[in-house]
Amino acid sequence: MDELDPVIHAAARLKITASLATLAAGDRIxxxxxxxxxxxxxxxxxxxxxKLEDAGYVEAVKTHQGRTPVTWLALTRTGRRAFExxxxxLRGLLGESV
Amino acid sequence: MLxxxxxxQRHVERAQLAPVPWLYGTWGVAWLVGFLALxxxxxxxxxxxTVPGPLAAGVFGALITSSxxxxxxxxxxxxxxxxxxxxxxxxxxxLSWPLCGTAFALVGTGLIANGMSSELASxxxxxxxxxxxxxxxxxxxxxxxxxxxxxxxxxLLAVGAIAPYFGAPGNNxxxxxxxxxxxxxAAVVVAKNPTRGR
Numbered sequence: 623m624d625e626l627d628p629v630i631h632a633a634a635r636l637k638i639t640a641s642l643a644t645l646a647a648g649d650r651i652x653x654x655x656x657x658x659x660x661x662x663x664x665x666x667x668x669x670x671x672x673k674l675e676d677a678g679y680v681e682a683v684k685t686h687q688g689r690t691p692v693t694w695l696a697l698t699r700t701g702r703r704a705f706e707x708x709x710x711x712l713r714g715l716l717g718e719s720v
Numbered sequence: 721m722l723x724x725x726x727x728x729q730r731h732v733e734r735a736q737l738a739p740v741p742w743l744y745g746t747w748g749v750a751w752l753v754g755f756l757a758l759x760x761x762x763x764x765x766x767x768x769x770t771v772p773g774p775l776a777a778g779v780f781g782a783l784i785t786s787s788x789x790x791x792x793x794x795x796x797x798x799x800x801x802x803x804x805x806x807x808x809x810x811x812x813x814x815l816s817w818p819l820c821g822t823a824f825a826l827v828g829t830g831l832i833a834n835g836m837s838s839e840l841a842s843x844x845x846x847x848x849x850x851x852x853x854x855x856x857x858x859x860x861x862x863x864x865x866x867x868x869x870x871x872x873x874x875x876l877l878a879v880g881a882i883a884p885y886f887g888a889p890g891n892n893x894x895x896x897x898x899x900x901x902x903x904x905x906a907a908v909v910v911a912k913n914p915t916r917g918r
Binding site: 633637640641644645647648651654655656659696709712 | 721722724725728732800801802803804805806807
């Protein structure tokens with residue numbers, strides 16, 4: 623894979639994907655906590671998450687904690703593989719050993 | 721770009737682990753001050769001053785209780801906003817502390833009921849708790865693949881195993897300096913480099 627995945631390549635989506643990739647497989651993070659970790663506005667984060675969801679890279683599960691709606695986010699298997707492929711392609715372009 | 725990615729992942733890990741130095745620091749102060757107080761109850765211990773037994777026991781109990789409460793609060797902040805497969809492991813690990821603490825205390829009181837002297841009890845309890853903490857930190861290290869917890873675990877197991885050879889009340893001084901020092905050193909190391917050390 624020589625070309626960089628355009629879905630992940632945008633700086634904001636790259637940060638989102640990299641952050642979600644730090645979660646253990648099977649774990650999800652609350653939207654508010656991810657927003658706090660990334661320092662993005664809710665609107666901006668939602669926009670980029672939708673693009674990642676449309677590509678099948680992120681899965682969002684909406685639940686309620688009491689009366690408060692909570693959205694839980696995680697990379698899908700496809701998303702995690704896409705992030706790994708992206709890293710590999712980037713290292714390849716930079717001539718680093720993988 | 722690679723640097724940006726690595727930095728972002730380190731930022732997330734640092735944010736999640738930010739409370740950990742406080743956890744180690746709280747326990748470091750509790751063990752250092754608490755065991756120094758116990759060591760100071762006997763004229764054979766602290767050569768500079770003596771602390772009345774009930775006062776030292778009260779200080780020790782208050783420090784350990786405060787640390788347990790602080791740990792529960794700080795621990796709940798480490799993985800906040802995250803749920804999933806790791807939740808079960810975290811809950812079981814959290815419960816293992818009071819469960820093991822109660823079990824070790826019951827063994828100690830059982831030994832006292834069967835004739836263990838107060839001098840032997842003052843050797844049993846500190847070592848039992850250091851060994852318990854060491855074993856539980858080993859579990860934490862395995863659960864979260866955390867090299868820092870592994871180092872603390874090995875140090876506490878060594879301290880707990882060696883302490884009885886100092887006799888009472890020297891074991892309390894050893895506990896204060898070695899175990900308290902281990903926790904405080906871990907607090908400084910994790911504060912400077914907040915990664916899991918995998």
